[in-house]
Amino acid sequence: MVRDAAETLCSVGIDVGTTTTQVVVSDLTLQTPAVDGAASVEVLDRTVRYRSPIRETPYADGSTIDTDAVLAFVDRELRSAGRSPADIDTGAVIATGEAAKTRNAEPLVDRLAERSGEFVVATAGAAFEAVLAGRGAGAATRSRTEGTTVATVDIGGGTTNVAVFVDGTARQTRCLDVGGRDVQFEPTGTVASVADSVRDHYDAVDALSDAPATHRRLAAWQAERIVDCVEGPPFDPTTEALAIGSLPSKAPPLDEVVFTGGVGRLVADGEVAKRDPYAFDDMGVRLAAALREHHRFDALPVRESATDIRATVIGVGTHTTTFSGRTIAVDASVLPVRDLPVVTVGGLDAAESAASVRQRTLQAIETAREGDAVGEFALWLPSIGPLTYDRVSVVAEGIATAYAAAVEADAPLVALTGQNCAKVLGQTLAASVGSRPTILVDELELDDARYVDLGAPVANGTAVPATLKTLVFDE
Template sequence: MDQRKKEELLSAGIDIGTSTTKLIISRFSLMNTAGSTHMPRIEIVDKEVVYKSPIFRTPLKSDNEIDMNAIEEMVLSQYNEANITSNDIKTGAVIITGETATKTNAQEMINHLSRHAGEFLVATAGPDLESIIAAKGSGAYDYSKNTNKTIANIDIGGGTANIAVYQYGKLLGTCTLHVGGKLIEVSDDKINYIAPSLKKAIKRIDISIKEGEKYDQKDLRKITDYMTTIISSMLRNELTETEDLLLGRLPNWEQPIDVIMFSGGVSECIYHSENCHSVDRYNDIGNLLAMSITEDATLASWEWIKPNETVRATVLGAGTQTTEISGGTIQVDNETLPLRNLPVYKIPFKGDFAENLSQLTQSIEAGIEIYDPKKEGQNFALYLSDLPLLGFKEMQSLADALVNAVRKKPKQQPLIIVLERDLAKSLGQTIRVQHEHQHTLCIDQIYVEHGDYLDIGKALQSGVVPVVIKTLTFH
């Protein structure tokens, strides 16, 4: 790619949440940022949001099932409003969030939509990823890069509060709580719905409310005050595993938090309280939860920063922050692309290089036991971390060791290799020369971790491939 020439691609972000569904369309500009005498380095140099959908109520067929047809019609109608078709979408993400990820057809829903709403629109789910995406969409991630302060982004939607903590642009940890506006729904002075995740906590604080019965707003406020107390305890890292509102693991950061930022649907009422006065506004406890948060003395002890986006933070993150671009010198076989839902198995190369090579077969056998224990042919990507500088002979030895090791798999598969350093083309071409029958895809300038999942799109005009690193966790 000419250094001065830009390549553009359209990205979609679709957020199917507990309460609402949103969509954005973004335009990415790619350019070679390396000098003419250096190896190409294709990077995303500009991102522009070109269309934002209205905020729709998430359509459900029942309490346990998403209305897939209504979601798809909604998305395609918004493409039409933006004057694009699904063929124009080259990257992006469909993320299913909060309580919606518990629906019986959640996985079917986002897999179906990712296949029909764009060429490389990936399906994602899971509270950890949701926390990260929301923090990037709200502006908390950028704030952490530009200051020396540790910031916690607290994204509160209908069913969950997803927290991500950043310092200097580095993720320190995440946490998810059963805290959200739609955990109790009301109408006509009666309780319509109490989320199962909330019932133990209600007993703990000794409040008697039942579905179908009238409620006292003071009781609902006691519940949202309790939720706020749990948020404060989480920020101070004082939660225990017995906490009823904890979803998953305990907070996993050690650094004290300096600054907090709220995003998500409830944050609309936190920062724009003039529009939210009572439970009647949305027939749920979202407004009361916002009041509990803004009036809490403990939360007031932290510095508060307003987000760039509130209710659209997650969808903005999904549409603009999930895609990475591989290095410009990679080895790909476009016939094998796109690849979706590839688990990542990390193989570190610390210490003696020859010793690491001798253990490659054993490492890949361990990977097979994790990802393909029934020998059904589930492929996985090998992330080779901490590789040293390699000479020609060492590159040949690595190529041989990798191909020989993957022969332990139950059937022949493309060898998928992910590297941080600019070695992909050298390693990929070495494998091709020495083992011409081994299909190989080798990409670099990508940082992943053991247990991540990868989607890899078809090569763009510039020779790079779009890569999305994600999780696929349905609670």
């Protein structure tokens, strides 16, 4: 028996945020089990090797990021890290907060991903950002090792993103249009700009002047929204109106609350109220002070984070990539594939015949094509039922005939499964689909993922790296 070996991948994380842009380069050490072993591929260690300076995100104008400036910054930081794109095996670029809403956010992160490495993917979405910040801050690991429920509150320039981890798993996200740059100031303290979220939902916006007292009142209103978001449900109607996506109807009691992000770092400063409130020409300092002064703040089980302003970018660089099980069946010639919409085929475990499987698959494809699955896509098969030869044959026949009827002959058949069955299902499918490329990977947990990226095989060709994401711009 061949002993387990270690395999190290170089990963990059790039966070283009409302206020700041950052780059980290990390090493992911994988467990590469023996060929005849049963263990799955796991990440044994995540080590950040390089952290870039925190740079202010450059804008060409109020609604457009300066693409050339960001690209130049990232190229320079990769050189400083001693890495070229050819050295990068995996990683992600994420646009966060208000930066994700700019006109050129999507093409910008696509360009960054394409030039940063073979399997560096483009991501966005407040909920995804919330989870990555929690993982980057170590909250997910601490929740798992201590068996606790931890909420991370990531407050940036444009949004506040809360992730709740129970026993190490992200169970909820709660995201608000509230951030440190809701109001920006001239160096003199004069109001320079006001975010739409404030204009639309702050009753006293007409009274917002250049007077410090009006800025303190706005900060108190922002802080109330954030505390309400952390403590709820139930939620105040204004909090609900500011929500990005849905808020939960139930929530577990929290053992720990951790503040991260640029404003989160200021919250950890017990002397923040004494700082220059206009130090960053925005609401950041006042918002942090208002949170600490909030009458329910001391009742929160707040724990300081070792990683605050860098939590998201570290999460992006070390936690976006997961790995499939070791029973894959892939045509490596078509990998990597990116941004495949996930098409869920439910009820296969109850489909008793190939005709029933075919019908369910066709219905799922038709429904998906009414949305954004207009090109290539990935089937998600939560369960196909008992993993017997007869059962796998029925499912393979049904899916193959559905593809023959509804999908172009040269388009690949990509399927993801929760069960440990991709090799046998893939081999059975390959015998039925002719020359159509097939990619079957298993033992993935999709949760609410809407898109998937799959990279080239690793671990002696027995697994593939996968990124499961929301990829939502302009939420």
